[in-house]
Amino acid sequence: MTSLTTQPSLTRRSLLGAGLGAVGITALAACTATAPDDDVPPVPDAAGPFSRPAGADVDRPGYHLTPPSHWMNDPQRPLLLGGLWHLWYLHNADHPHGNGTEWRLATSPDLVTWRDGGTSIRKYVDALGDVESGSAVVDGDGVAGLGAGAVLAFATQQADGVQRQSLYVSHDVGRTFTPAPGNPVIDNPGTAQSRDFRDPKVIRDSAHDQWVMLLAEGHRLGFYTSTDLRTWTYRSDWSVDDLGTLECPDLFELELDGDPSRRTWVLVASANGQSQGRTTGVAHWTGVWDGTRFTGDGAPARWLDHGPDFYAAVTWAPDDEPRPSSRWCLGWLDNWAYARSRRSGSFAGGAQSVVRRVRLVTGPGGVPRLVSTPLDALDVVTGPPVPMGGMPSSPSAVPVPFAGLHRFTRPTPSDSMRLDLDIESDAPYRLRLLDGDAASATVTVDPAHLRVAVDRESASPATGVLGPTWTSSHVADLAPQPRGRLRTRMSLLVDRGTLECFVDDGAVCLSAASGLGEVVAIELEADGSVLVHAATAAPIRPVQLA
Template sequence: MSSTCSATRPDYHVTPPSAWMNDPQRPFYLGGEWHLYYLYNSDFNFSDPTAGGGTEWYHVTSNDMVVWTQHGVVIEKYLPTSGGIYLGDIETGSAVIDTANTAGFGANAVVAILTQMGDGLQQQSLFYSTDNGYTFTPYSGNPVMPNPNPPAKPAFRDPKVIWDSASSQWVMALAEGNKIGFYTSSNLKTWAYASGFIPQNSGVDLGILECPDLYQLDVDQDPTKRTWVLAVGANGYNYGRTTGTAYWTGAWNGASFTPVNILPQWMDGGPDFYATVSWDDTRLPAADRYASRYAIGWMNNWEYANDLPYFGGWAGQDSLVREIKLITIGSTATMVSVPISSYTGTFGTGVSVSSKTITTNPATASLPAMAGGAYVIQTTVSKNAGDNGNEVRIKIKGDGTYATTVGYDFVNTQVFLVRDIDGVATDSMPTTPKQAYDTVRTAAVPLATNTVTLSVYVDWNSVEVFVNNGKAALSGLIYPNTGAETIQMVTDTGQLTLDSFTYASV
């Protein structure tokens, strides 16, 4: 058996003050700060995660999207309507700034539309704020979108609302089982069905869809190649993946979405990047907001979320905030993502080595002395003439027996994450969730040269790997043993060339 898991809280990720968190809610900038909400369950039962009450919205703010200040629950679960009817717990939705006062709550009111579920019935309710998102009032006419066919329509959730300037109306993307429904409104209160997007109609089975996201980006930062993106939380098991964030590029005509290709792409190849939300920087000139945007996801997976060895009285965290762009790879517009530049100030002065050989012996690379549980590794590795290694392997959070391994396979041109001997999680989970947790995760990254660059962000119990400036990413939770802090760099066989290696800790 492995030893006890460290109870150290992550240093540079959003975590709840206690109990449980899951889906992040799309942030916005207002009153000189960023506002982020996430689903929070103060009644989470660590002994029986399936018990306890539902979720509500918890509020945090930041100036840089790295350091966040907690403000507590802002939309409470089980609030009654004006008629005294309890609509249920507060689930995923989205908030918009109603600059033109279309809803009648005042110019620049924050309007949140979210799913409330009571007695298994999912409906959409509206809450509004006139103090920059610090307090919310339930709309007296809730639900603004009653379930149209109870109980035969159990999946009716996760509204994502945007303003479509081309058609001068609000647009909502809503998860409805294997379908994304699109709705339109002039006032955020009354909604009309416009169309539906069903991947299964084209033979693509992604299971139950959740947490849709609809937005625009410029391909290659070229405004003449502006395109629409539809992203969803999806199940990738039919495609050799786990649950994650799938996306399509395509066209939106004000009423319906048409993808370029019905087969989706994926924002992250790791096991723990779900319920993703994205947002633009409204401080920028309008024309510049489509070059890139930000994204954040929930780092967990429903295949084993109720079986993880949570510690320290809290459960769950968000991913790093990422900058996402669309670039052409081959002939396909592809999402790339890297951590936002603000994280640079999180880490101290790095220590580096360069021009080394990597072998199966960890001592060969002569890595600098390293310690701590939260750090970033930036490394470049080549397979040069005479190099006969196939894989570079970076073993993080090791204690001599247990470790997590990330690396790159030059033969199959893919990045990988291996955590089947990471520590506590290895011994703690039942068989079925453990199989999902232990599965090796990969993402294809073909190389234009013989060199690969890996950026590895470790924060006590998570790792996020970005390859070749974000052309692929792998994100996963890890549960290392207490005191597991060694880092080793080796090959699977033979040797490879370590061009550079920099380590910087928090």
């Protein structure tokens, strides 16, 4: 749960869609997407130093993906093409004075170091409007009639407030796309329900020899099928009435607890948790997919992340697993409650999260739920951990009793770092990050109430204009343990302006745009006596700044 003052229902449509039709008609352009220049610098060196390079933008994270300039929001599911991961995201090069998004490309060999690839799908190339969220697939057999091996992108276009689904084709390995003949492939039906009609997520359903498209349609998700990726037939829908307007759906199958005999379908959507006392986030349900309909198991929505800033997440199958025991995932680290007000100097719209490995496990009460941990590839750019102050560096060392408040000077070359804590306590304790202006972001563990919270109330001089979602404490429940004192293992990925917290091997995640400048100090504060089994900091190379 999240302690949160009631907020209005905010979506990408209400914030980015106003006036798009008029702008689009006056901004028609050629249909060829912009390719990156040949002299684009190479992928940043993952073996470089841990210090931030001289001249780097002071507000830019070191290892989180951000746009070269202007505005970023939703990521689009990556594809592995030509040995490189291709990740597209929504980008508005006209921000803050012009509307509309297009697909910008970033490529990576390892899902950690990213290279800008320029604009792949331009906005306003026709009267259908700008280019919003969707998904891309490889048409290996050429069933769409656009060539075997073509990369096809499905995306929502919006003009005059009407949302339709369009198809784009790439013959240069996803670098640039052009509109396919006959758009839209799914027109807006013109019903009251279809005012929100977007975010086509296309997956391959091999068991039924078909393609499946999920569409976010207000309070419901629509399911459509096709054999040729051009003609789509409506099959069913799945509704939820208490989570606002659903967006960015997904559907996939995972083994429960790694058991091949317990494969379970997972339905995902970005949603508004106001009715549950929390902000927006990524909800998921488990059940059965029979080729035409998803049937839930009756359990309520579960949340992939309990922080205020993890939205529009995408998942995809790892390339290193022969069976579906896990998936990879990343999401947008911002919140529509304040995204447009929280501007930085060199870019806007926050950052993308690190890539996470997501698994399906049996949670409290026997209910399946997703848990996530940072991708192992991040370890390659992470240095050796060092103890904070006189704290132990390993759970095998003698634990140290601790009480009161201790401040540690940051022990890493930059504030791109990973903090690992292993603490046993029956009293509340806090880890606080402080920047040079004494602004802070705090993670609090409350053993008595089995809760962990992230709080950045004092993390920005602009909190007065960012509103209650920014200033609230965002809280998650911890699982009870069969002993008197709660032992919590916590990893925090800290970067300029961002914080991702993973508790107990990812059973609980809290992600937040911290609003901090350079973190210069770390405080550990306990209301009573705690036992510290380990407290370390490890530098992470600022690979996005090289």
